[in-house]
Amino acid sequence: MDKKQEAFLLELLNDFKVEALEHHQAIVNGLIELEKNPPSDNYKQLVETTFREVHSLKGAARAVNQSEIGRFCQSIEGVFHSLKQESGQLAPEHFDALYLSADLLGAMLKEIDLQNKTVSASAFAQCMKRLDTMMLGKSLVPPMEIPKPPPFIPGQLSREALESQQPVHAELTELKAEAPEPVTGQKTGASGKDSSKDTVRITTAKLQTLLREAEEFISVKTSLGYYIREIEKKQNKEFYPLIREMDQFNHSLSRMVDDLLIDIKKTLLNPFSTLLDVVPRIVRDLGKEYKKEINLTIRGGDIEIDRRILEELKDPLIHLIRNCIDHGLETPQVRKNAGKDPNGLLDISVKHDSGSMVVITVRDDGAGIDREKLLHASIRNGLVTQEASGRMSDNEVLGLIFRSGVSTSPFITDISGRGLGMAIVADKISDLGGDVTVSSTPGKGTSFVITLPVTISNFRGILVQIEDQSFIVPTISVERAIRITKKEIRSVESRNIIFLQGESVPLVRLGDVLAIPSRGQRTKEDKPFPVLILNHAKKRVAFMVDQVNGEQEGMVKDMGPQLIHIRNITGVTILGGGQVIPILNVPELIESSAGLSYSEEASLVAEEPEIASEQQKYILIAEDSITLRSLLRNILESSGYKVRTAVDGLEAFQFLQNETFDLVVSDVEMPRLNGFDLTLRIRGDKILSETPVILVTALDSPVDRQRGMECGANAYIVKGSFEQSNLLETIQRLI
């Protein structure tokens, strides 16, 4: 198969995956609604819409050669078909079979791309067989007229009763007398379709590309502003009218760019229902598993939030729900004994906070969190001391639930009780720029309140410099920036420390942690140098940097698909001018700093070894290629020369004006001022004219060699045929 066709089929398959997941969700929702056993008109309608979802999925699967999925859908379709034909109803055992099928179907959809399938052929065949026998219509419950439900009758028949020997139809009648739900924002498979007419399906990746492209305009905008100011600085009156026009133009450009960005960010919003749609199914399964009866209410599904946040929110939200069902809600018997409604309440609501935040509340009316048990578990795990525990407020105690290692559950189940989950929930939510709090009343229930930004917020960080490299440290981890002198450094047990408000804080050089070689140009005198105090999980470390360049704002970006995780670096941000700055990963930095050995740090206290600078020759390298520049620098520095680098001829000439160099090594082809012209300028300058110049070039033509000599270069070395020793020999000959 040629590549274009392959790509086309791949794209088709990708579209299918998106579409199939929607059909799958609609099928599951249809099942959940059907299980609630609505009045017969609704029932028929639901059977019809669910049937159509299965049918569409079948057709789509066949179109992309997913024949197994197609066959499977056909069996499910068969059940609904006979249900339609014979107007029968589904019994609980049918629901089990159908949920199992839906699970298998979901698993198959997830595994389309994978080589190793977890859905075994036998499970598949068995499930198909179960469905096919149902299809014969023999086991379908005969239809029966169900009277309209009397309003507001609370109480749902318990699962135990359901599974007892009573005739099936009697149960179904009772089951329906369920407490009416409040207005739910979630859409069922039936009603969800209505909105599809005026919407288009688009992948998050495509929207992110658009957002990225729109964000690029920000730098265009800021650059334009910068250039206008530069022209203004020339103080040329002739330009003033033009500058005014450009200012106006820049002003409207700014507004357009800002509007564009806001609107594109809006397209990234998705309703919460896309996430909450999976909740009824999960609650149903967990309720069954833990023998708990649950009335689930969901509100605010229509509220919109950045879909990237929604995607990340799924796991923490499900964990909270599981926590409520496993730990919060009691079994029906316990509830009855406590004089409560045997059906537990699980309420999930989404609301707009003032401003750009969204508040999600997950609330249960269960037993609440046992303060003493939680404190006890925390003391046992060493999170708080016995002594400190006496002084803690109720809120502080409840907050302990988010610390890892704390679980009040005596049993470790597969979903909760390990004491890790809540810590992960809190971490994830803080990663998304939000926070989570908990409140609880013994015997009355627990509620978790998550506050999240509507869109992914821009990142703020402190720009620092080490040697000639810049990094950015997330502002949130920076306790403060201070300046200290060498006198303030103490050495304790082979570690350097400084004292901060009476507390000792380890001190390391950020460059050492990142393994950036020091160029050793520090001055001898006791000049204060900048230090950032970074803080993570109550650990403080002081990091020495060369410069602190203020706070910056930007978006966090990853480093591309090849660089998945680099130690000490979380990602990058792009500054106004397009410059890419690595963002430091503070937790990892603090961890890495602990591993630094004494010898590496010793130099902080010890005086810098005195270098006889009179004897050390100082060489200027002019080279536009960064790799070649670093290579040359390494060669020359390892041979004992002091080196300064310039990115082109013009910069080199500027450096030559301010400092005295013993020799210049220059590339020939460079922007702004090339090597020939740089040589000519050096030779034309009274002071510089005697400085030896070596041209290093890819141009190996006699004409160029001649040109180099005519300009006054002392040596001409061709790249490629070039050996390291050759350059060093040449330098030694000249200085």
Add this chain to the structure above:
Amino acid sequence: MARDPLELLQKRALMISRRQSDTEGASRTIMVVEFLLTPEQYAVDTSFVTEVLPLRNLTLIPGTPPYVIGIMNVRGKIISIVNLKSFFNLVQKGLSSQNRVIVLRHKEMEFGIVTDGISATRRIDTETLSKPPASRQDPGSDYIRGITAEGLILLNAEALLSSKAIVVNQK
């Protein structure tokens, strides 16, 4: 409701695939970009090349393996840049200018390779490729499709872009 559009899609898919295979014909040549990795001349299938850029404003990332020379901002997108000579463990013979980047892409993977210059794009006949000489036992040989009569080394871009060895994950 979904039936008709789906059938239509199916038909279209078939039509497109036929048209493709018709034009393909018996041609065994592929279009390549020829580039220099001093002192050798390499080539890469253009269908994996998304663009060619000058190497500039490189940001170094401390802690990366030596073959990752840094990252670049390509219109707001971050592209990591690989030095193949270092990845292939080739001896760094002589100085090279390393001034041009070829951005390669396959499926989700994308990165740039730094070259000493781009010479040309042209067609080469994949049938006449010879195996890399036995003397070339470096790790790079896994990523080479073959060598043309003129000594042009054709990279196996797909293998390179699917390689797990080139991905950096220090988690």
